Amino acid sequence: MRFVFGLMGSRGDVQPALAVALELRRRGHEVTVGVAPNLVPLAARLELDPHAVGPDSGALLASSLVREEMRSANPRTRVRAVRAVSAHGWDDFRADLVSLAGERGSADVVVAGLLGQEVGSALAERIGAGFAALHYFPVRSNRSVKVVPGPEAVQQKAWDVGMQMRWELTREAENTQRTALGLPPARSALQTRLRARGAVEVQAYDPLLVPGLRREWGIQSPFAGFLALSEADRLRLGETAPNESGGDDLGDWLAEGYPPVYVGFGSMPVADPARLVAEVAAATADLGLRALVSSGWNSFEVEVPDHVRLVGAVDHAAVLPRCVAAVHHGGAGTTAAVLRAGIPSVVGWYSADQPVWGRLLGDLGVGTSFRAARLDRDRLREALGSVLMPQVRERAAEVAPLLITPEVAVARAADALERAR
Template identity: 45%
Template sequence: MKFVMPFTGSRGDVQPGLVLASELSARGHEVTFGAPPNLVAFAEAATAGRTSVSVVPFGPDTRALLESDLVRTRIKSKNLRTRWAASAELANFGWDDMAESVLSMGAHADMAIAGTLGQELVFNYAESQSIPFAALHYCPIRSNRSMSVVPSRTMPGVVNRATWRILESMRWSSMKKRENAQRRALGLENASRPLPERIASYGGIEIQAYDSAFFPGLRQEWADRRPFVGFLEPDGGESSGSTGVLGSGSIPGSPLRSWIESGTAPVYFGFGSMPVKDPTGLVSMIEDVCARGGYRAVVSSGWSTLDERIDADSSVAVVGSVDHGALFPLCRAAVHHGGAGTTAASVRAGLPTMVCWFSADQPFWGAALERTGAGCSAKFVELDRDILAAGIETLMRPDTASRARQLAAAMTSPADTRRAAVRLIEGAVHQNS
């Protein structure tokens, strides 16, 4: 079988697709995988050795987008009209180029698979070709009774469902013009309903690529309509495509490994691809808080600009991009932005976790950790020394550590997750043939 997988977004949006692409390749299938230009090298490294996976550039440079005025300023404006216009611009950013790319990427494909971002244009292509469609969701984004749209609040089920539907309608209003222009170019009739309704009517699959243990009641509510498989992560020992200090830093005798083993297990700090305005000031805050509490820390620069330093006499090491699967088992707690993949990695390692969220699905993961007792949450822009110190104190409590280990034990293994996802994908193709 041949699969087309056009993915856009940050590393956290792309990596689950790469894990699935590698598993499909291992099963003898061909995959054309689209990755943002800034993540093509990462995608190639993550699928190294999978000769039936072809990686091609797809969509805009997402690092440049995340560092743009649109994302840094306008989408966070206190003016609701400015924020709504920026959200619509972001949803449509690069649409025409991506729609054109899907046409060439998807030639002769047996199925189209999208990430959470870009589902609309990939679904329209799949419908035009009468091939099956699947999307990977990294947190709850569809109407339901179990989860509030406002992550930190508990609402009646009827209110939850109604507010989710309002959001779906708002999304459809912002995308309608672009979608229908693409549909007409593909020879399809104009759509008149939001995407979730069309996917359901078409028989598409919305795979929940995260663990239901974080969101009680949702698996039972959605049942087979939106199947849960668990987090799509590289298994232990597999490459995550990282070019950073771990794996190499996990080798005994390497500078970081030697630093970690020279004292108490450190707290991990990292904010991935999130735009941090003052990374040097953030490191200074971390140093002060850790000195106050007597902690050691590993700070990963992610997409921020920081000078790397591993000093045997310092309680804080600053490193580049890291392989979470190698580093987290060597730590005692984690503080990060709350992306789905990073949350999965820190919880799977049994680490009590503080989410300092920016936007998108991140506050949902912060609220989930608070709800399960496995961590705490704060808004990044409100972060100061006192909030950070209080958060780390929460992570160090025995009950928080115990809850984190319990949550880790409840998670689906990466191998079982991959097998479940592939069974759903292959089953959809067989059903269509």
């Protein structure tokens, strides 16, 4: 079979899908991979021969649209910004994906993540291919995942409203793409159309966190588990890991004293890195803890006290098990890595799925959460104090072995994509 992956977004949106692309290639399938231009080097290190598709996600996250307009106090400005971000770069993404997929009959399955799935689905429809989506958090209406206070019926209504709002925000942009592909305009939300088409929507997160959802959604939304690269593939990325750091002494630093608190916000734009590091340094000093701070996509060129260590990107699977807790943004990939490490979380969330993961970790008894903008010395000290209570640490250690392993998750996702004809 020939699979075409069209992957928009940041590293957290792309890397899990690359694990599945690698598995499909190992099974002997022909796999063509398109990723955001700034992530081509990442996919190239995995020897996936990637193509650049759509916009640069790093540039978007650093733009005034994301850093200022989406955070505006003016609700009209925020709505305009959300609408713009929701369909950002779709024209380029469509054109690039068309060149990758070719004409009718040239691809068996088009695969997309949540970002850009409207375009990927339309392209699959045009060329007569199957379509599969990789979802890293729940996006379809349900009664099982709480997004507002209240009983199940209230949750269902809240999800329905959310789906309709997404459709209203993207309808015009999606139909512009459909027209460009020679397709008639869509009359209903994408999730409704995908269900009617029988498209596969792989749930790339662990059902342990969303009890009841697998039964509610059925076989068209198979649960694979959190997707992650194998150890061998992670090593090919060349990121910092204890004793794997090319002369760096991170392994020695980790071994020198009590396990540190890991702090990292991935691709999220930190408005004031110096302030964040200062608050982290103060809160951990108050508790007598060390801190390992990963800059992610930010620049943390600041002086730090002796109990704080600044690093760039790290191999979460290698580093987190040697930490006592993690302070992070609540992205699905980081959430999965922290859960698998068996340590509790403090989630400082920004937007999208992050507050949902923060709430789910709290429900599971392994974390607490608040808006990232509210992170300061006192709040972080209090949050760390709560998650480092013995019962929370014990619960985190109990949960880790209950999760679907990365190997099984990737295999299940690949199995599902092979059925998406």
